[in-house]
Amino acid sequence: MTAATRAQPRAAAPERILSLDRLAALSSDALRGLYARGSVPDDLTALDGRPKGRMLAVRGLEHGPAGRLLRAMARHPRFPWDGKSFFPDQADASRGINRVDLVVRRFDLFPFATRIEPSVLDGQPCVYLDYEQPGNPWFIARIRDELREVGPDLYLGPALWKRLRGGASHLLWFAVDFATPSNA
Incomplete structure (x- = not known):
């Protein structure tokens, strides 16, 4: 080995192409395209832990002052929604709960069950988080x-709102990052 070879710095680990920050910078249309190309795990036990969460874009409010304010609030460390906790039970069904931090106290709220089923957006497989669970208020049970x-x-x-006569209205985009577990 020559002195020149020894002096070269070691290659850094490759940077992740996507992150919560990079997703938050995308438009709703770009997020929809990325979601359409996404995949589901072969086994729901892959969803295990307390990933950091981020609200990304609210449909219809992504441009202008309201959109900038919402994105800034969602990025702030004191934003109340911290993410979701996942507890794997089986390969085809599992459960979880949302983590909410209200400064003075942290809460685990609004449990959900998970399973693979067709997305209401494009009919392709997705991990469905089902909030129709005992103890959830009616308005939480209407979230898909x-x-x-x-x-x-x-x-x-x-995140979608289930309509009374079937179907759902798209409200916003969110993400959870298992590579960045929550400290909360």
Whole structure:
């Protein structure tokens, strides 16, 4: 080995292409395209832990002052929603709960069950987070969250409002990052 070879710095680990910050910078249309190309795990036990979460974009409010304010609030460390905790039970069904930090106290709120089923956005498989669980208020039971993996340990999904006559309205985009576990 020559002195020149020894003096060269060691190559750094490759940077993740996607992160919560990079997802938050994308438009709703770009997030939809990324979600469409995402995948579901072969086994729901892959969703295990307390990934950091981030609200990314609210449909219809992504531009202008309101959109900038919402993105800044979601990025702030004191934003109340910290993410979701996942507890794997089986390969095809599992459970979880949302983590909310209200400065003076942290809460685990709004449990959900998970399973693989077709997305209401495009009919392709997704991880469905089912809030129709005992103890959840009616308005939480009307939420439909979906997830797909869009990068290593990085899951993107729409939050939707289930309509009374079927179907759902898309409200916002969110993501959870298993590579960045929550400290909360």
